[in-house]
Amino acid sequence: MKILILGAGKMGSFFCDILSFDHDVAIYDHDPRRLRFTYNCHRFSSLDEVDDFDPDMVLNAATVKYTIDAFNQVLGHLSPRAILSDIASVKTGLPEFYAVAGHPFVSTHPMFGPTFASLSNLADENAIVISEGCAEGIAFFDRLYSSLGLHIEHYSFSEHDRTIAYSLSVPFASSLVFGSAMEHQPAPGTTFKRHLAIARGLMSEDDYLLSEILFNPNTPEQLRRISEALDNLRQIIEKHDPDAMKRFLDGVRENIR
16 A cells, blocks of 8 residues: 655654555655655655655644644645545544545544653554544554554544543643642652653643643543542541541542552
């Protein structure tokens, strides 16, 4: 299959690496300097080069802020049979875009990223494949993610957004609250240092990405649950209630088991 990758960032380069030995891969980036460390592929710095390549699939790895813009820029260089695919962690606007794009599509979300995951060892990581895409595209990513050892779930766009509100918004919000209330410690303990490392990793992400994930319409309900749990814990601590604390801790252990 001929595959065009849009964006030579960390995820674009990652997909280029894993796809280029089994497929004819080209990678495009408007900044030629970002193409320096890609190999075993065609390197395009002009969309006019896409015309002759005539890809069967376009894998959009542009920053989430520019996902739809990147698609719109390349559409005029594609044949109608080309499958559009994205790996965006935020699907806002994509169902509507695909509905009018005039191309088959497949949307997935690799639930790992270069900040925390080891891209050379993904055995404990997950991926979501949107069930509303075309059969050929879904089968392609099912095979690809299975070959990487990923656990795969199939969700609709709406189910994906609800899942992301829980699996990303909750830890993001928790880390942001930790960071906003943090006081620097001259001799931090192990647990503190681990939380600090997570918070620093999170804050290295793009502000737009963080905002869009937290602006998910399903996030406020998750934040309400966090707020209620924190308020409950505060009351237990203020009352020095050992029985209530035991019930609280038992509930936590049950949840994370």
